[in-house]
Amino acid sequence: MKRMIYDGDPGIDDALAIILAIKSGEFDLEAVTTVAGNVSLEKATKNALRILRLTGRLNIPVAAGIPSPFGRGLERAEYVHGDNGLGGTSLPLPGVEDKCIGALDLIIAKIMKKPGEITLVACGPLTNLAEIYMKEPRIGENVRELIIMGGAVQVPGNVTPHAEFNIYTDPESAQIILRSDLPLTIVPLDVTMKTIFTVYDLEQIYEVRTPVAEFAYNALRYYQNIPKHKKLGGCPLHDPLAVGVAIDESFVKTKELYVNVVTDNIITLGKTLVGEKNTGELEVCASKHKVCLEVDARRFIRFFIDTITAD
Ligand code: RIB
Ligand code: CA
Numbered sequence: 001m002k003r004m005i006y007d008g009d010p011g012i013d014d015a016l017a018i019i020l021a022i023k024s025g026e027f028d029l030e031a032v033t034t035v036a037g038n039v040s041l042e043k044a045t046k047n048a049l050r051i052l053r054l055t056g057r058l059n060i061p062v063a064a065g066i067p068s069p070f071g072r073g074l075e076r077a078e079y080v081h082g083d084n085g086l087g088g089t090s091l092p093l094p095g096v097e098d099k100c101i102g103a104l105d106l107i108i109a110k111i112m113k114k115p116g117e118i119t120l121v122a123c124g125p126l127t128n129l130a131e132i133y134m135k136e137p138r139i140g141e142n143v144r145e146l147i148i149m150g151g152a153v154q155v156p157g158n159v160t161p162h163a164e165f166n167i168y169t170d171p172e173s174a175q176i177i178l179r180s181d182l183p184l185t186i187v188p189l190d191v192t193m194k195t196i197f198t199v200y201d202l203e204q205i206y207e208v209r210t211p212v213a214e215f216a217y218n219a220l221r222y223y224q225n226i227p228k229h230k231k232l233g234g235c236p237l238h239d240p241l242a243v244g245v246a247i248d249e250s251f252v253k254t255k256e257l258y259v260n261v262v263t264d265n266i267i268t269l270g271k272t273l274v275g276e277k278n279t280g281e282l283e284v285c286a287s288k289h290k291v292c293l294e295v296d297a298r299r300f301i302r303f304f305i306d307t308i309t310a311d
Contacts, residue, residue: 001028003117003144004246005107007065008239009037009124010047012081012223016308017123017239018048019212022055023307026247030110030118031061033103037124037169038077039085041067044124047084050091054215058094065103065128069170077165080226087222089215103128108136115142119246123149123239125166130173133180140182149242150174151188151259151272153291158228162262163270164189171263171270178259178272184289186259187242188272191252191295195241198234199224201301208309216308237304244300245292251303253294258285 004027008014021029032052034044045064052058068074082088101109107128111118120143122129129146133139150166157163167174177184197220205217223235244251257274260282278285 002026002119003028003030003114004119004121005031005033005110006243007033007035007103007107007120007122007124007128009035009039009044010051011038011044011085011124011239012087012219013237013239014038014123015047015051015086015219016216016237017243018051019055019216020240020304020307021121021243022057023212023310024247027119029057029060031063031106033063033065033107033128035065035103035124035128036067036069036074037166038081040074040076041065043085046093047086049094049096050086053094054091054211058096061106063101063103063106066131069125069127070130070172072170075169082222087219089218091215104132104135107132108139111139111142112136116144118143119145119147121147121242121246123166123242125170126150126173126177127170130176133176133182140180143183145185146182147185147187147242147246148177149187149192149239151186153188153190153272153274153293155190155193157270158189160270162268164272167261167272168270171261174261175263178261178289179285181286185245185254186289186291187245187252188292191292192236192238192241194295194297195237195300196232196234197224197237197301201234201305204305205309210309210311213309237301240304241295241300244303251296251300252292254290254292256288257291258282258288259291260285
């Protein structure tokens with residue numbers, strides 16, 4: 001069984017990504033760690049606990065990470081995910097609390113204990129990951145793979161015309177990770193914005209009467225109906241696709257590129273820069289990373305629906 005740690009900021013699409021990881025049966029989900037992003041760290045952590053209770057997996061440890069981006073204020077996204085971060089759905093909190101051990105020490109301990117076995121999927125700002133990498137640089141040779149949802153390569157950003165939310169929220173932490181020699185796969189808006197979950201897809205979830213499918217239906221209906229998604233005719237499955245890539249990389253086609261991020265220009269802050277040679281703004285990059293540029297979107301959405309609605 002492959003092993004995964006999910007680090008994110010639940011958030012509707014994070015919640016669906018965690019459910020996908022669990023219900024796929026492809027991974028032993030070793031831990032869910034949280035970071036401030038879509039909502040505050042406290043809300044994100046409570047939402048992670050709610051999702052693990054919903055899926056009957058409270059045996060999976062939840063640990064909170066860092067409460068604010070590196071050297072910046074937190075610009076949250078309740079305008080996308082709702083005030084409670086889960087589209088107004090009301091999932092009960094379990095009696096248990098998140099672990100007293102912080103996310104950073106939990107992730108380091110688990111990866112170093114099982115070298116080469118754990119895939120770390122990061123779908124929020126990269127604040128936790130940057131701290132982990134600085135605290136324990138050997139993570140790079142012990143993690144099996146690091147998959148991040150973030151960035152916008154050949155498409156516009158979703159929080160400014162240049163920048164994607166996870167990278168924009170903490171560009172300094174993103175720069176530490178993107179410049180590193182970590183074994184990174186990047187799942188940017190270039191592919192996630194093609195995985196548009198439509199009202200017709202939603203009807204296929206409506207017919208299924210399980211607690212998980214009902215949560216997914218209500219959260220996706222909220223997510224589809226925010227103004228910027230209504231214009232798209234559906235909602236992008238950003239974080240579920242990152243988990244999908246961990247499950248089956250054939251959903252995407254990747255290209256090896258050097259990647260950096262703008263941190264010193266107020267207009268293009270958080271813009272991801274890519275290139276085939278580490279020259280100019282890319283000369284500080286230690287290694288190329290796999291960047292997803294094409295996706296078999298309908299096959300992934302079919303997989304997502306079938307997995308979420310399975311008994
Ligand atoms: O830009 C989309 C990403 O930002 C997703 O991970 C979403 O959950 C938010 O974190
Ligand atoms: Ca997220």
